[in-house]
Amino acid sequence: MPDPPVVAVRDLKQHAGETVTVRGWLYNRRSSKKLHFLQVRDGTGIVQAVAGIDDVGPELFEVASRLDREAAIVVQGSVSTDERAPGGVELHVQSVECVAPAQDYPLGKKDHGPDFLLGHRHLWLRSRRPTAVLRVRDTVIRAIRDFFHRRGFVNVDAPILTPAACEGTTTLFEVDYFDLGKAYLTQSGQLYMEAAAMALGKVYCFGPTFRAEKSKTRRHLTEFWMVEPEEAWATLDDVMDLAEAFLCAIVERVLEENRADLETLERDPAPLEKIQAPFPRITYDEAAAILKEKAGFEYGSDLGAPDETALSAKYERPLMIHRWPHEVKAFYMKRDPKNDKLALGVDVIAPEGFGEIIGGGERASSLEFLERQLREQELPEEAFGWYLDLRRYGSVPHGGFGLGLERTVAWICGLKHLREAIPFPRMLTRIYP
RNA sequence: UCCUCGGUAGCUCAAUUGGUAGAGCCACCGGCUGUUAACCGGUAGGUUGUUGGUUCGAGUCCAACCCGAGGAGCCA
Numbered sequence: 001m002p003d004p005p006v007v008a009v010r011d012l013k014q015h016a017g018e019t020v021t022v023r024g025w026l027y028n029r030r031s032s033k034k035l036h037f038l039q040v041r042d043g044t045g046i047v048q049a050v051a052g053i054d055d056v057g058p059e060l061f062e063v064a065s066r067l068d069r070e071a072a073i074v075v076q077g078s079v080s081t082d083e084r085a086p087g088g089v090e091l092h093v094q095s096v097e098c099v100a101p102a103q104d105y106p107l108g109k110k111d112h113g114p115d116f117l118l119g120h121r122h123l124w125l126r127s128r129r130p131t132a133v134l135r136v137r138d139t140v141i142r143a144i145r146d147f148f149h150r151r152g153f154v155n156v157d158a159p160i161l162t163p164a165a166c167e168g169t170t171t172l173f174e175v176d177y178f179d180l181g182k183a184y185l186t187q188s189g190q191l192y193m194e195a196a197a198m199a200l201g202k203v204y205c206f207g208p209t210f211r212a213e214k215s216k217t218r219r220h221l222t223e224f225w226m227v228e229p230e231e232a233w234a235t236l237d238d239v240m241d242l243a244e245a246f247l248c249a250i251v252e253r254v255l256e257e258n259r260a261d262l263e264t265l266e267r268d269p270a271p272l273e274k275i276q277a278p279f280p281r282i283t284y285d286e287a288a289a290i291l292k293e294k295a296g297f298e299y300g301s302d303l304g305a306p307d308e309t310a311l312s313a314k315y316e317r318p319l320m321i322h323r324w325p326h327e328v329k330a331f332y333m334k335r336d337p338k339n340d341k342l343a344l345g346v347d348v349i350a351p352e353g354f355g356e357i358i359g360g361g362e363r364a365s366s367l368e369f370l371e372r373q374l375r376e377q378e379l380p381e382e383a384f385g386w387y388l389d390l391r392r393y394g395s396v397p398h399g400g401f402g403l404g405l406e407r408t409v410a411w412i413c414g415l416k417h418l419r420e421a422i423p424f425p426r427m428l429t430r431i432y433p
Numbered sequence: 434u435c436c437u438c439g440g441u442a443g444c445u446c447a448a449u450u451g452g453u454a455g456a457g458c459c460a461c462c463g464g465c466u467g468u469u470a471a472c473c474g475g476u477a478g479g480u481u482g483u484u485g486g487u488u489c490g491a492g493u494c495c496a497a498c499c500c501g502a503g504g505a506g507c508c509a
Binding site: 031213 | 466500504505
């Protein structure tokens, strides 16, 4: 007699009454003398497999009682709906085979501390929360690619090894590059996207970026993923419109596909359902006026994390802050024609205190302006020679933004710490596993 | 780099004013036919981060260092 067909746990409900094979790992076991409840996970879900001693016989029952948590197992049995089973469906075991043991599996059933969990991230990944987060992350990634594809953007990935900083200030990871001296891991693909936008019109890159900042907070990783669209002929308003539609599309997609995961994460979907255009848009000046009451805030300085939280608390939708003092923005930002002190940049602050998820704006298209900026900020002109070429040959208005994937996933999932939003987080004092 | 908090069993934590180191989980043994991080009983498990100091006596007080967490700055 042939083996019953292999069915994913997620699809078991459609196979009620049938005999099936489930392949997976033992997530937990609850036992009494004559009855085992084996919780089997297969990556798509967890199902309760009920093994009664009278049904499987004393030998198989003994096998089941010896199974370690996370042992690899193959279970065959009949699918039945039962209100007592978590998820409403369970498997009545006819046979169970231990494919591989998992003696002394390090992760317990009770809580662990962050140090222990991060040191065992390769195993922690198997738990409920991480798998739910990784599924949401996958949805966000697909929503990003689909959104840009539908709008006519071409994916053009930027190099990861770069000759110099894209933006002068932040620290870079350095690597030896043969006879050419030092190279650096990219901290933004934007400058390359500006070149690509002049070739294809609408482009985006999506890949890992690296920051060697000595940041030690829940909002920082040294390696994170960033998506950076860039659009020829786009103004600041176009960039803000794009960011608004973009965030709506991502959140909508997660609400469509990941309700169960959000529930696993105990993430209330109600605030996400309110993410609809239009988003509030205020100028830096208006933001500064709101923060003026707060002691310590000086006009002209960048917004700190507590400032962002205080501002975003006033809104249920992402908050767009535009037209910043040019000193706090990058050298390539276009100036406001109405006020030369202001740069045409925009930051988008996620609601509920999750902080900045987007930074972008309109780029300067004037060659003369950029040459002056490089001199004033003492940036090496030879490193930016190719970039200046973009202004020498058919320069047009253009703009774009960068969205931090992990911050977006953390916001949507309601994660307190970015380290949960990426499979294997890289942080200041952590490179293992 | 700076500020704050922490480090006790494999894991999560407790230990009164300085007075002989304790629980749950995990492991192992036993009990229980519908469990929901199952439950009940038992066994095993410790150089209290390291070094030095104060004291009759230090997990507890002091100093330095190491490691971790949260935050600031900077940023996505």
